[in-house]
Amino acid sequence: MALRHAVLAALLSGEYSGYQLAKAFDVGVANFWYAQPQQLYLELTKLEKDGLISGRQVVQEARPNKRLFTVTEAGKVELARFATADCKPSFIRDDLLVKVQAVDHIDAAPVIAQLDDRAAAAAAKIEFLDRLLRQLRGDLDEETFLRRGEPLGPYLTCLRGRQFEQEHHTWCVRAATVLRDRAKNRSS
Amino acid sequence: MALRHAVLAALLSGEYSGYQLAKAFDVGVANFWYAQPQQLYLELTKLEKDGLISGRQVVQEARPNKRLFTVTEAGKVELARFATADCKPSFIRDDLLVKVQAVDHIDAAPVIAQLDDRAAAAAAKIEFLDRLLRQLRGDLDEETFLRRGEPLGPYLTCLRGRQFEQEHHTWCVRAATVLRDRAKNRSS
DNA sequence: AGAATCATGTAAGGGGTTACATGATTGA
DNA sequence: TCAATCATGTAACCCCTTACATGATTCT
Structure with a gap:
């Protein structure tokens, strides 16, 4: 369930x-x-x-x-x-990470392309979530809302989602950059 | 598959x-x-x-x-x-987040307790992953390793895992603090 | 003496994905 | 006219989880 x-x-x-x-x-x-x-x-x-x-x-x-x-x-x-009731630990399951894990043994080009796509998708979602957060908190600033705004639950989960997308974005950009630099050095 | x-x-x-x-x-x-x-x-x-x-x-x-x-x-x-092949977007599925989402309507105490547990678990995993990263990169510093260390794939996925745990930890601590503060103010 | 580690499986059942199916309205 | 949006479902299948099963060795 x-x-x-x-x-x-x-x-x-x-x-x-x-x-x-x-x-x-x-x-x-x-x-x-x-x-x-x-x-x-x-x-x-x-x-x-x-x-x-x-x-x-x-x-x-x-x-x-x-x-x-x-x-x-x-x-x-x-x-x-x-x-x-106690709950299961959260875990990552991501096709793209599997591809990155294997990147030393396969062609990096398609992986880089997909990292770029993901980064773009994450950026879009961040904007969306920022709008949602602003809407949820109304005219309060974040600190005040966290102290006494309502409903708190949805705001907190939304914050987590935003944070997740942010990190995801940062990592995708980083990984893509590293892979691109290596491709450049190998060809030169 | x-x-x-x-x-x-x-x-x-x-x-x-x-x-x-x-x-x-x-x-x-x-x-x-x-x-x-x-x-x-x-x-x-x-x-x-x-x-x-x-x-x-x-x-x-x-x-x-x-x-x-x-x-x-x-x-x-x-x-x-x-x-x-193109891959599915990664998504979050976490029991604990469901509980936090509902926290305005249910008793916060058990949720706070589980947030604490998660934070502790995340902290332990961060330490573990840090050791693993150090081991993977040997005597190179991170920047150098990312430029020419091997194998790159496992290092990148490990970085992502570390980052995920870090964020998870930060959020759990934050959420628990906010919920605790509210409980305190309500009782006083 | 009991728990933990090493080591590999089978079977049942539940949860989730993909494909199929329908049909009216609105905007490009 | 084609795609998108609104609106709800069924059926088959695969993936994953949980429970069951076995058995020797090492550490506490």
Whole structure:
């Protein structure tokens, strides 16, 4: 049971439809989890069946109807229980790192290209997260918000996400530079 | 096929038995992937069957016999092919972040405790990785090693792992402090 | 005497990815 | 007219985790 609690936690911020959640999880607004639309629809169905969330139908004219979900009391209890259970250590699993690990034995060119792509993607996400953070904290500065702003949880996870992207970006640029310099020296 | 290439990349550094690989992957020397022993044994069997690695039996007296694996030519070709294919973006999936996301709605105490644990674990891993980095670079300083040291790949992934742990540590300490301060102010 | 290390596997089940399926509206 | 957005699902498959299984040696 993994995605389960991520969805519950996400739904604490308000009512969302499957589609809206999917966007958040996919684009990566979810700085605490990632999931695909299909999995979310499935999980939402299960969560509703288990009484941890409840959905209400919203009829729309111009658009297809949608169902908005809210966390029930039972859902909050389940989250509280989950919070006391101990959790697995976080770990890295990244295709690109595998490629870099092997870079002494394979052609570096495609790896460098992908490092550049990643760096660009990370930069875009950093901008996005900065906007989101500013929005979350309103007219307070960060220190003040951390002392008494609400909601704190989403702000903290967003900070972590921002930090992660920043580091990722720095590393990609560094690695690409190192690899490019070596290629240059070898050819000269 | 995900673990497959991670194992291949790991085996480029030398001959390893399933058990030795498992330790590396589990303890987290693998800064590019994580896997459990059982999965590794399974994957090694498959890789050998596919001719991407070859194992040789090593008979031992005092210890059980073991099989050491090496990447074959076919394995290197497969890795090169993998390196040119485009890869999935890396993402975060962390139970603890889910708990922090929900912290406005649940008891903060257990979350704070787990943040402390994580911070301590991260600190330990940072020390470990620092030792590993020093070992990898020998008597060269970092800049020099990055310019012409070998092997470069493992050093770069290790740097990324170190950086990740560092950030993780910083964030955990920060989040725990913020949550503790709020608990204090609320009670006073 | 018990725990830890070395050493390798099998089997069941759950979680996640990919592919398939549908259909109306809006903007380029 | 083509792509994108809104909106929700099903089915197959693969990957990964957890639990089970064995057994000798070394250290505390």
